Amino acid sequence: MLLLLALVAGLLAGLTRAWIRKRQYQTRTLKYLWLVTVGVLPQVAAFFIPGIRDLIPITLVKIFLFLSLMALLAFILVNLRQAGMWIIGTGLASNFWVILVNGGLMPISPETVQRIYPQAAQEFILPGMRLGWSKDIIVPEVNTRFIWLTDKFITPKLWDLQYAFSVGDVIIAIGIFWLLWSLGGPAQHT
Amino acid sequence: MKQIATQLSLLAPRINARTIQLIVLIVTLSLLALGAGAPAGGGSGVPGVGG
Numbered sequence: 046m047l048l049l050l051a052l053v054a055g056l057l058a059g060l061t062r063a064w065i066r067k068r069q070y071q072t073r074t075l076k077y078l079w080l081v082t083v084g085v086l087p088q089v090a091a092f093f094i095p096g097i098r099d100l101i102p103i104t105l106v107k108i109f110l111f112l113s114l115m116a117l118l119a120f121i122l123v124n125l126r127q128a129g130m131w132i133i134g135t136g137l138a139s140n141f142w143v144i145l146v147n148g149g150l151m152p153i154s155p156e157t158v159q160r161i162y163p164q165a166a167q168e169f170i171l172p173g174m175r176l177g178w179s180k181d182i183i184v185p186e187v188n189t190r191f192i193w194l195t196d197k198f199i200t201p202k203l204w205d206l207q208y209a210f211s212v213g214d215v216i217i218a219i220g221i222f223w224l225l226w227s228l229g230g231p232a233q234h235t
Numbered sequence: 236m237k238q239i240a241t242q243l244s245l246l247a248p249r250i251n252a253r254t255i256q257l258i259v260l261i262v263t264l265s266l267l268a269l270g271a272g273a274p275a276g277g278g279s280g281v282p283g284v285g286g
Contacts, residue, residue, distance in 0.1 A: 048268035056261065072256040081263050085270040117270050137271040214272045221264055 047200065047210050051218035055225030062229030071228045075124050084116030088180075098178050107149030110180060114141045129224030136216030143194035143211070150175065150182035152189045153196040153209055160199055161207040181209075 063070040087109035090097050101109070118141065121134040144151050158170045170176070172183050186192055196209040241252060 048272045049265075052261070052264060052268060070257070072253055072260055074256070075260065075263060078259070078263055081266050081270070085266045088270050113270055117267060120267070133267065133271065140271065210272075217268060217272050221268060224264070 046206070046208050047214055048218050048221065051221045052225065055222035058222070059225045059227070059229035062226065064229075066229070068229065068231070071230075071232060073127055073224070073228065075120075075127065077120055077123050080116050080120035080123070084113045084120065087113045092178050092180060103150075103175060106175075110144065110149065114144070127224065128227035129220045129222075132220030132223055133217050134220075136213040136218075136220060139194050139213035139216060140211055143191045143213070144180075146190045147184065147195070148182070151180045151196055151211065152184040152192075153181040154186045154189070155183055156186070157197060157199065157209050158183055161209050 060070055091101050091106045091109045092098060114137065118134070118137055121130055121137060124130050125134065140151065153176055155170060155172060158165070158176060162170065170183060172185050172188075174183050175181070176183055181196055189195055194212055196211050196214075198210050198212075198215075200208045200210065
């Protein structure tokens with residue numbers, strides 16, 4: 046949700062910027078687009094497709110996530126010269142790092158889970174369990190490394206939905222906003 | 236990306252190649268955000284939680 050908002054806000058801000066300055070909204074040519082598709086596919090299988098995600102053991106989920114983040118990091122590195130891409134890369138690296146040092150999934154504390162899912166059954170939010178089908182694993186704060194980089198922060202309550210997010214997610218959102226905002230600026234040849 | 240845009244604009248000649256290039260960029264960024272970010276919540280898949 047946070048990242049989708051950044052995308053929409055960046056696009057609107059960039060279009061408005063171009064319109065005010067009477068410029069044409071630009072596009073960017075990104076290299077190696079297949080890295081994104083290849084990078085996201087394992088995550089789609091492991092986190093989103095009912096029937097498939099149920100069959101994947103947690104060890105394989107961690108391997109999928111690792112390979113996926115490596116592919117996305119490679120995509121960012123080959124496109125690093127594009128506006129905002131280094132910011133997105135910093136956010137991704139932050140998420141990747143905290144996932145790696147905490148065993149392969151994004152840690153979230155039981156307290157945070159209770160705040161975003163106050164109605165969840167207690168037996169499904171015990172420490173050590175994966176949080177539903179998400180990338181998160183429930184870990185007490187005392188056992189979490191680099192706690193400030195984890196899904197520790199919570200969005201305001203809107204429409205009965207709340208999300209936990211990390212510093213990395215915020216940085217990625219800023220990078221996406223920046224990239225789309227920059228397309229409304231002076232023409233650049235990349 | 237230019238090749239994808241050109242191919243798609245051949246299929247739908249009324250759509251500007253630049254527009255398609257922009258759509259490809261936005262789809263790419265959406266996928267990148269989906270894969271790179273890790274917000275949790277929204278009731279997805281947690282037993283006892285709807286949505």
